[in-house]
Amino acid sequence: MTERHSDFGRFVHDAHERGDLVVQPRMGYGDPGRMRAGLAATRQARATTVGTITLDSYTRTGQVEVARQAVERGDDLNGYPIVTHDPDVTGAVLAGLAGPGFPVQVRHGSAQPQQIIAAALRAGLTATEGGPVSYCLPYSRLPLRDSVRNWSQACDILVGGAGAAAHVETFGGCMLGQLCPPGLLVAISVLEGLFLQQHGVRSLSLSYAQQTSPEQDEGAVLALNRLAAELLPGLDLHTVIYGYMGLFPQTPGGARALMADAAGLAVRTGAQRLIVKTAVEAQRIPTIGENVEALEHAAAVARRTTGPADRTDRTRALAAQEVYQEAGTLISAVLELGPDVGSALVRAFDRGVLDIPYCLHPANSRRSTSYLDGDGWLRWGATGGMPLPPSRVGTPGASGAVTSAQLLRDLSYMQRRYDRYPSLPVPAPELVRSTS
Amino acid sequence: MTLSLRRSTGSVGGTHRQAHHPSSGYRREPLRRQRPLTLVTTTKSDSHTWNLVYLELVLKELGHDVVNLGPCVPVELLAGCAREVGPDLVVVSTVNGHGVRDGIEIAGVLRQMDELARTPIVIGGKLSTSGEAGASEQARRLRHAGYDAVFGGTGAISAFRAFVAGAGVRA
Numbered sequence: 001m002t003e004r005h006s007d008f009g010r011f012v013h014d015a016h017e018r019g020d021l022v023v024q025p026r027m028g029y030g031d032p033g034r035m036r037a038g039l040a041a042t043r044q045a046r047a048t049t050v051g052t053i054t055l056d057s058y059t060r061t062g063q064v065e066v067a068r069q070a071v072e073r074g075d076d077l078n079g080y081p082i083v084t085h086d087p088d089v090t091g092a093v094l095a096g097l098a099g100p101g102f103p104v105q106v107r108h109g110s111a112q113p114q115q116i117i118a119a120a121l122r123a124g125l126t127a128t129e130g131g132p133v134s135y136c137l138p139y140s141r142l143p144l145r146d147s148v149r150n151w152s153q154a155c156d157i158l159v160g161g162a163g164a165a166a167h168v169e170t171f172g173g174c175m176l177g178q179l180c181p182p183g184l185l186v187a188i189s190v191l192e193g194l195f196l197q198q199h200g201v202r203s204l205s206l207s208y209a210q211q212t213s214p215e216q217d218e219g220a221v222l223a224l225n226r227l228a229a230e231l232l233p234g235l236d237l238h239t240v241i242y243g244y245m246g247l248f249p250q251t252p253g254g255a256r257a258l259m260a261d262a263a264g265l266a267v268r269t270g271a272q273r274l275i276v277k278t279a280v281e282a283q284r285i286p287t288i289g290e291n292v293e294a295l296e297h298a299a300a301v302a303r304r305t306t307g308p309a310d311r312t313d314r315t316r317a318l319a320a321q322e323v324y325q326e327a328g329t330l331i332s333a334v335l336e337l338g339p340d341v342g343s344a345l346v347r348a349f350d351r352g353v354l355d356i357p358y359c360l361h362p363a364n365s366r367r368s369t370s371y372l373d374g375d376g377w378l379r380w381g382a383t384g385g386m387p388l389p390p391s392r393v394g395t396p397g398a399s400g401a402v403t404s405a406q407l408l409r410d411l412s413y414m415q416r417r418y419d420r421y422p423s424l425p426v427p428a429p430e431l432v433r434s435t436s
Numbered sequence: 437m438t439l440s441l442r443r444s445t446g447s448v449g450g451t452h453r454q455a456h457h458p459s460s461g462y463r464r465e466p467l468r469r470q471r472p473l474t475l476v477t478t479t480k481s482d483s484h485t486w487n488l489v490y491l492e493l494v495l496k497e498l499g500h501d502v503v504n505l506g507p508c509v510p511v512e513l514l515a516g517c518a519r520e521v522g523p524d525l526v527v528v529s530t531v532n533g534h535g536v537r538d539g540i541e542i543a544g545v546l547r548q549m550d551e552l553a554r555t556p557i558v559i560g561g562k563l564s565t566s567g568e569a570g571a572s573e574q575a576r577r578l579r580h581a582g583y584d585a586v587f588g589g590t591g592a593i594s595a596f597r598a599f600v601a602g603a604g605v606r607a
Contacts (some may be wrong), residue, residue, distance in 0.1 A: 138485075
C-alpha cells in the first residue's frame with residue numbers, strides 16, 4: 001500500500017492562517033519525466049503552491065485503450081494518463097515531491113471517473129475535483145443520470161480508499177467557462193458540494209470562475225462563502241477561484257492583467273486557493289516555465305492585495321445580496337425535488353428548474369439566455385422555467401432576445417478589454433502598476 | 437445512443453419560451469413545416485460548442501428552425517438524426533483542426549443516404565491546423581467529398597449568410 005499523501009484541505013487552511021493564498025497550475029504532461037519536472041518546478045516556485053496532475057482527453061473520456069496505445073507508441077498526450085501508467089511509474093513521478101508540504105490534486109474533467117479515482121488512490125493521491133453536473137453537461141454526451149451514478153460510485157471508491165483524507169473540489173462554479181450568471185454558478189457549486197457531502201466526502205472546496213465584472217464577482221464569492229457556511233456546516237471547506245475560463249486575451253500583458261485581477265478577487269473575498277492560467281493560454285499548452293512564471297506572478301499580486309476598496313463596498317454588497325438570493329432560491333427549489341441530491345439534480349434539469357444558458361446537452365432545457373449589460377455584469381436574458389422573479393430578467397437588446405452579434409461581442413468582451421489594457425480604466429488601479 | 441431532439445424555434449428562450457416543452461421530441465412533419473429546418477452539427481472529435489450556439493442564432497435570424505446536435509457527434513448519430521428530421525440544410529461546424537479528415541468521413545456517410553440526395557450540406561470553421569495555408573486545396577477536397585460549400589477564414593460568416601439567403605434554402 002502506497003503511503004497516503006497529505007490532507008489537501010488542511011494544507012490550504014494552514015496557508016490561509018498564515019495569510020498566504022495557495023496558487024495552483026492547470027498542468028498536465030503525458031511523459032512521466034516531464035510530469036515530475038512540472039511538479040518539482042511547481043513545488044519550488046516562489047509561491048505557496050499545491051501540485052496538479054491534469055489528465056489527457058482520452059483518459060477523461062474513458063478511452064483508456066487509446067491512451068495505452070499512445071503511450072506504447074511514445075506519442076505525446078495532452079495530459080498525464082494516470083490509468084495507463086503503472087502505479088510504480090506514477091509513484092516515481094511523485095516520490096520525494098508529494099507529501100504534507102506539497103499536496104497534489106488530480107484534475108480530469110471526466111463524467112465517468114471511477115477508474116481515474118482508483119488509479120489516483122493506488123498512487124496515494126486523495127485529492128481530486130469535478131462533479132456530476134459540471135463534468136457532464138458542458139463536455140460530455142453522457143446522460144446526466146449516468147454521470148450522477150458514476151460520481152456516486154467514484155465517491156464510494158475515494159472515501160472507501162482514503163477516508164478522511166479524501167478531498168473533492170466542485171467544478172460547478174465554471175459551467176461552460178463563460179456567460180453563466182453568478183447565481184446559477186454558485187447554486188451548482190453548492191449543490192455539487194451537497195452531493196459530495198451526501199456521498200461521504202468530508203473535505204471539500206467550492207469553486208467560482210472569474211467572470212466579467214470584478215464587483216459582481218466579488219459579490220458572488222461572498223454569497224458562495226455565506227451559502228457554504230449555512231448549508232455545509234461542520235465540513236472542512238474552502239473556496240477556490242479559477243482565473244477566467246472564457247476566451248482569453250491574446251497579448252501577454254492582457255493575460256497577466258486578467259490573472260492579476262483574478263488574484264485580487266481571491267484575496268478580497270477571502271478565498272483560499274487560486275487556479276492560475278498562463279500568458280500563452282490563448283495560443284497553446286503552456287510550458288513548465290510559463291506555468292511557474294504565472295504562479296509567481298499571481299502570488300506576488302496576492303501578497304500586495306489587501307482588503308476591499310471602500311468605493312466598491314456598496315456595489316459589492318448589492319451584488320452579494322442578488323447572488324445570495326438567486327442561488328439560494330435555485331438551491332431550495334432543487335432540494336425540494338427529493339432527499340437524494342443526485343436524483344434531485346437530474347429532476348431539476350429535466351423540469352428546467354436549473355437551465356444553463358447556451359448549454360447544448362440534451363439534459364438541459366435550453367430556455368435560458370444570458371448577456372452582458374453596459375457595465376459588464378452578467379444578466380439573464382431569459383430564465384426559462386427557473387423559479388426566478390421576472391425582475392431578474394433584463395433586456396439584452398432592442399428585440400428583447402440575444403442576437404448572434406451580441407453573443408459574439410459578449411464572448412470576446414474580456415479578450416477585447418484586456419488586450420487593450422491598460423488603455424481602459426479597470427476597477428483595481430493598484431494592480432495596474434504592480435503588473436506593468 | 438439515443439438523443440431527445442429539441443427543435444428550437446425563434447429566439448432561444450425569450451418570447452418563444454412557452455412554445456416548446458422541455459421534454460418534447462421533434463418528429464418530421466413535412467406538410468406543416470413553415471420554415472426551413474437546418475441541422476447544425478460538428479465532428480466526432482470536436483468538443484467546442486460556442487461556434488454551434490452562434491450558428492444556431494445566425495440561422496434563426498435568417499428564418500430557419502434549428503436542430504443543434506451539440507459537441508462530439510458520432511457520424512452514426514448524425515445520420516440517424518438526419519433520417520429522422522429530414523433537414524433542408526445540414527451545417528457542419530468544426531474548429532479543432534481535424535475538420536478536413538472528419539468532414540470527409542461525414543460527407544461520405546451523408547451522401548450515401550437517399551433522404552439527403554438533394555439536401556445542401558456545407559462545412560465551415562477552422563478546418564485544419566495549418567491555418568490559411570492550403571485552404572483552397574482543403575476546400576477542393578471537401579467539395580469533392582460532397583459538400584455544396586466550404587466556409588473558412590475571414591469573411592466566412594458573411595459568405596455563409598449569403599449562401600443560406602441566396603441559395604434559397606426552403607422548407
